[in-house]
Amino acid sequence: MLYPNKIKKDNENPISYANRGMDLEYLINESNKYYLTNDIAIIYKKPTPVTITKVEYKNKVPKVTGLLEQKSTLDYVGLFKGKYIDFDAKVTHNKTAFPLSNIHPHQFKHIENVIKHGGISFILLEINKEIFLIQGEKLLEFKNNNSRKSIPIEDIKKYGYKIDYSINPIINYLEVIKKIYFKEGVL
Amino acid sequence: MLYPNKIKKDNENPISYANRGMDLEYLINESNKYYLTNDIAIIYKKPTPVTITKVEYKNKVPKVTGLLEQKSTLDYVGLFKGKYIDFDAKVTHNKTAFPLSNIHPHQFKHIENVIKHGGISFILLEINKEIFLIQGEKLLEFKNNNSRKSIPIEDIKKYGYKIDYSINPIINYLEVIKKIYFKEGVL
Numbered sequence: 001m002l003y004p005n006k007i008k009k010d011n012e013n014p015i016s017y018a019n020r021g022m023d024l025e026y027l028i029n030e031s032n033k034y035y036l037t038n039d040i041a042i043i044y045k046k047p048t049p050v051t052i053t054k055v056e057y058k059n060k061v062p063k064v065t066g067l068l069e070q071k072s073t074l075d076y077v078g079l080f081k082g083k084y085i086d087f088d089a090k091v092t093h094n095k096t097a098f099p100l101s102n103i104h105p106h107q108f109k110h111i112e113n114v115i116k117h118g119g120i121s122f123i124l125l126e127i128n129k130e131i132f133l134i135q136g137e138k139l140l141e142f143k144n145n146n147s148r149k150s151i152p153i154e155d156i157k158k159y160g161y162k163i164d165y166s167i168n169p170i171i172n173y174l175e176v177i178k179k180i181y182f183k184e185g186v187l
Numbered sequence: 188m189l190y191p192n193k194i195k196k197d198n199e200n201p202i203s204y205a206n207r208g209m210d211l212e213y214l215i216n217e218s219n220k221y222y223l224t225n226d227i228a229i230i231y232k233k234p235t236p237v238t239i240t241k242v243e244y245k246n247k248v249p250k251v252t253g254l255l256e257q258k259s260t261l262d263y264v265g266l267f268k269g270k271y272i273d274f275d276a277k278v279t280h281n282k283t284a285f286p287l288s289n290i291h292p293h294q295f296k297h298i299e300n301v302i303k304h305g306g307i308s309f310i311l312l313e314i315n316k317e318i319f320l321i322q323g324e325k326l327l328e329f330k331n332n333n334s335r336k337s338i339p340i341e342d343i344k345k346y347g348y349k350i351d352y353s354i355n356p357i358i359n360y361l362e363v364i365k366k367i368y369f370k371e372g373v374l
Contacts, residue, residue, distance in 0.1 A: 044260065073231065079301060082270075083271070084271040113229050114229065117229055117267070117269065118270075119229075119269070
C-alpha cells in the first residue's frame with residue numbers, strides 16, 4: 001500500500017493482468033460480469049460444495065477446513081443467444097503441451113453429453129501466458145486418439161482460438177463463440 | 188426398521204411420496220437422475236455456497252454451522268433438446284394462493300434475463316399436495332400486475348400445468364416443457 005496511485009494505474013491496464021498473477025478465473029469472472037451488465041449473456045461460475053473435515057483454533061478463532069467435493073461437471077454455465085454454454089478454465093505450467101489428465105474422465109463425459117444434447121462446451125486454456133479456447137469436440141478427438149496423453153502447443157495453436165486481452169471485457173471469449181457457432185465474422 | 192418389507196413396498200409406490208413427507212427437491216433430483224441416466228436431458232441442482240459462522244463440539248465431534256448465501260439465480264439449471272433450462276422449486280403451505288414474495292426480486296430479474304436471452308424458465312410449485320409448472324412469462328405477468336401479491340389457486344389451475352406423479356421419472360416436468368415449447372403432443 002505504499003504507492004496507491006501506482007497500484008490504481010496498474011489496475012486500469014488489462015494487458016498487465018496476467019503478469020501480475022491475477023488468475024484466469026478472476027479474468028473470466030470479470031468478463032462474465034461485463035456480459036451480464038451489458039445484457040450480452042448470463043454466464044456464472046457454479047459454487048463449489050464443501051464438506052467440512054477439520055476445525056482448528058487460532059487465537060480463539062475457529063479456522064474451518066473442508067474437503068472440496070470432486071466436480072462432475074464444468075465450472076461455468078450459462079446462456080448466450082439462446083444457446084446453452086458449459087465450460088471450464090484450465091491452467092497449465094507446462095509450456096510445450098497441455099496434459100489431458102487435467103480434464104477428469106467425468107468432465108470428458110459431461111462435455112460429450114452437452115454436445116450431444118445441443119449445447120456448446122469448451123475450455124479456456126492458459127498456457128505460456130496465452131489464452132486459447134478449445135472446443136469440446138476437438139478435446140474429445142484428442143482424447144479418443146489413444147496415443148495422445150497431451151496436446152502439443154503446435155496443435156493448440158492450430159486447432160484452438162487464441163484470445164487476446166481486451167479492455168471490455170478482459171477475455172472476450174464469446175466473440176470466438178459467435179464466430180464458431182453463429183458464423184458471425186470470419187476468423 | 189421393524190418392517191423392512193413393508194418399507195420397501197412403500198418405496199416402490201411413487202404415489203405415496205408426497206404423503207410420506209418426501210420433499211419436492213428430492214423428487215426433482217430423482218427425476219433429474221432419471222433424465223440423465225436415460226439420456227433425455229442434463230439438469231442438475233446448483234450447489235449452495237456456505238459461509239461458515241459457528242462451530243460447536245458434540246461428543247468431541249465438531250459440528251459446523253454456516254451461513255447460506257442468498258441465491259441470486261434459481262436452483263436448477265440444464266440442457267434439454269438444445270434449450271437452456273433454468274428453474275426453481277417452490278413449496279407453499281398456503282392452500283388457496285401462492286404468495287409472490289416467495290420469489291425474490293433478483294430471482295424475478297434472473298427469470299426475465301433467461302427469457303430475454305432465449306432460455307426456458309419456470310417454477311415447479313407444490314401447493315395443497317399438487318405440483319404445477321408455472322412459466323416464467325406468466326410469473327412476470329402476475330408480478331407486474333401491481334394489485335397482485337399472490338396467485339390464487341384458481342389462476343394456478345388455469346395458467347399452470349398440473350404434473351401428476353408417475354413411475355419414471357416421478358415428476359415428469361420435461362413432458363410439459365416439450366408440449367409448451369416444442370409443440371409435441373397437445374395438452
